[in-house]
Amino acid sequence: MSQSAVLVRRSRPRQIVHRTRGRRHGPITRLMSPGDLGQILKPFVFLDLVDMGAETSFMGFGLHPHSGIATVTHILQGSVRYEDTTGARGILPEGGVEWFKAGHGAWHGGGPGESGRTRGFQLWLALPAEHELGAVESIYQAPDTLQREGPAIVLLGSYGDAKSALRAPSPVNYFSVRLKAGESWRYVPPANHTVAWAALSTGSVEIPDPIYAGELVAFAPSNQPIDFNASVDTEFVLGSAVPHPHELVLGYYSVHTSPQKLIEGERRIDEIRARLQKEGRV
Numbered sequence: 001m002s003q004s005a006v007l008v009r010r011s012r013p014r015q016i017v018h019r020t021r022g023r024r025h026g027p028i029t030r031l032m033s034p035g036d037l038g039q040i041l042k043p044f045v046f047l048d049l050v051d052m053g054a055e056t057s058f059m060g061f062g063l064h065p066h067s068g069i070a071t072v073t074h075i076l077q078g079s080v081r082y083e084d085t086t087g088a089r090g091i092l093p094e095g096g097v098e099w100f101k102a103g104h105g106a107w108h109g110g111g112p113g114e115s116g117r118t119r120g121f122q123l124w125l126a127l128p129a130e131h132e133l134g135a136v137e138s139i140y141q142a143p144d145t146l147q148r149e150g151p152a153i154v155l156l157g158s159y160g161d162a163k164s165a166l167r168a169p170s171p172v173n174y175f176s177v178r179l180k181a182g183e184s185w186r187y188v189p190p191a192n193h194t195v196a197w198a199a200l201s202t203g204s205v206e207i208p209d210p211i212y213a214g215e216l217v218a219f220a221p222s223n224q225p226i227d228f229n230a231s232v233d234t235e236f237v238l239g240s241a242v243p244h245p246h247e248l249v250l251g252y253y254s255v256h257t258s259p260q261k262l263i264e265g266e267r268r269i270d271e272i273r274a275r276l277q278k279e280g281r282v
Contacts, residue, residue, distance in 0.1 A: 015197070016209055018218040025051040031199055034124075034248050034255055041197050041218055042244035043170055045069070045096045045255055046124035049201060049214065053079070053117050063109040063282050065272065066102035068132040068256040070169065073098040073167045074155055074176055076201055076235060079116030084108035085272055086138045087279065095143030097155055099166050102254075104133040105268030109277065120200060121237050127246050129257045131169040133264055139166060151185050152177045152238075161189075171242040179205065179230035187226045189216040189252075193240040194221045203234025209237075216242030 018040065022031035029049045032038055038045030046069075063083070073080070074097050082098055083089040085107045092098055092113070100108050112118055127134075146153050147162035154162040157173035173193065179185060189196060199216040205228045211217050213234075219226065221243075228236075246257035254269070256262040276282040 011225075013208055014222065014224045015220040016207070016211075017215045017220045019211075020216050021214050021225050022049070022216065032197075034126075034250050037197075037218060038124075038126075039248060041091065041195055042248060043126045043128075043172065043241055044195070044197065045126045045248065046122075047199060047216065048122045049199065050122065051117075051119045052112055058189075061109050061111060062106045063108045063276060064158075065105065065269040066100070066252050067105040067206070067251070067254040067269055068102065068127055068261065069254065070101040070127060071108075072123045072125070072155060072174060073100075073120060073235070074175070075118070075120040077120070078116050079113030080118060080120070081111040081113045082108065082140070084138050085276070086136055088138050088140065090140065092140060093143065094111070096129055097141040097145070097146065097166075099139040099141070100125070100138070101131075101134075101137040103127070103131065103136050105137040105272060106138075107269075107272055107282075108138070121199065121201070122171050123237075123239070124255070125168075125170075125172065126242070126246075126248060126255045128170050129246065129261075132256055137238050138230050141165070151179055152187075153181070155237075156261065170244070173238075173240045175238045177228070177238055179203075179228065179234045181230055181232045182226065184229045187238060187240075189223055189225070189230070189240040191223050192242050194223055195243050196224070196226065196238070196240040198228075198236050198238045199259065200234065200236040200241065203236075204231045205234050205236065207227060
């Protein structure tokens with residue numbers, strides 16, 4: 001094969017292999033679930049796009065359980081209130097991040113914060129076997145504590161000189177990116193990050209195929225760079241990772257690597273439920 005042929009092959013853009021607008025339920029659009037794209041994009045197994053207007057009657061989610069996963073909530077506009085069974089309670093402001101590593105089992109909840117429109121994403125990560133029944137961890141990050149590389153805010157992992165303070169349990173990058181109309185940005189993933197996807201909250205980009213607000217796209221497995229070219233002002237989240245090597249064993253709010261681990265996580269969840277019922281909180 002000639003050198004020129006190799007160069008042409010390497011210059012081909014990263015291909016989109018799946019595209020979805022998800023399923024909308026009121027102000028929440030479920031773009032990825034463990035039973036659909038989560039099987040392909042694991043350790044990324046769940047993604048909600050939340051868009052609540054000032055007139056929305058949605059009151060939020062009461063306390064509900066998880067085990068075997070970590071959730072990452074990033075607020076693009078507005079604010080949300082939160083509470084969890086570690087004792088944390090408060091308001092997550094615009095630009096803030098909630099990291100909730102449920103591990104062996106925990107409960108959390110939340111809803112709209114101050115009045116006005118609220119937009120953001122909530123992501124679930126399947127935990128590796130050595131972490132799925134580990135200790136619970138909840139961390140709430142203010143916007144000014146997050147590091148940025150160019151247009152990308154690093155929510156998990158690292159890029160260039162920017163690094164997240166959160167300790168991801170497996171090799172994962174997760175960014176929040178804003179591009180103005182006419183701007184371009186190239187993401188060069190680590191060599192072993194063959195899983196990659198992007199989801200737009202506003203605007204549109206070309207890569208070179210267009211992606212529009214409200215869409216999630218999954219890229220073909222490879223470590224090729226991804227070029228984003230904004231047609232208009234655009235916000236999106238981007239994830240890349242080393243593939244999760246385990247089958248997904250699913251509970252209603254939980255994801256584990258084996259049926260036995262799921263049983264252990266749900267046992268812990270039930271213990272906490274009994275306590276919360278005695279306290280009149282569920």
